[in-house]
Amino acid sequence: MTNETPPPGWYPDASGARRWWDGAEWAEDLEEAPVRQRNPLGVVALAVALFALIAASLSFPQVFTWVVSFISVGLAVGALCLPGRGRGSAIWGIIVAVCAFLATFVLSTVT
Known part of the structure; x- marks a missing residue:
């Protein structure tokens, strides 16, 4: 039985932002979710x-x-x-x- 980890990349965080996964651990860096601009x-x-x-x-x-x-x-x-x-x-x-x-x-x- 293998324990596969997800590949490195940005993944959704519980806070709504995205967090970087380097393949072994979560980084502290957050990428804010893009906000769609309202068209008045x-x-x-x-x-x-x-x-x-x-x-x-x-x-x-x-x-x-x-x-x-x-x-x-x-x-x-x-x-x-x-x-x-x-x-x-x-x-x-x-x-x-x-x-x-x-x-x-x-x-x-x-x-």
């Missing part, structure tokens, strides 16, 4: 889309709501192209912007 553009796109939806429900002019909706979609697409977190907010920004765009048609035919 997705949140901005969602906020602008919500503003467009509120503007549509308050009977703002259609053109204004359309422009704000398209700006929101542009911001969201830009957020999806950038690395980092924030994709969920960008996707919701697109969904809400489309809802705001469609709401202008529905509300204009009702009134």
Whole structure:
């Protein structure tokens, strides 16, 4: 029966960092886990889309709501192209912007 040890390299530590294993013992050196940067553009796109939806429900002019909706979609697409977190907010920004765009048609035919 052989007692095989893992090869030298960086391995996860209980603290969330990574620790160096030299093949015989653990080193004191720690490598911090990389932190993914948050992409705030997705949140901005969602906020602008919500503003467009509120503007549509308050009977703002259609053109204004359309422009704000398209700006929101542009911001969201830009957020999806950038690395980092924030994709969920960008996707919701697109969904809400489309809802705001469609709401202008529905509300204009009702009134």
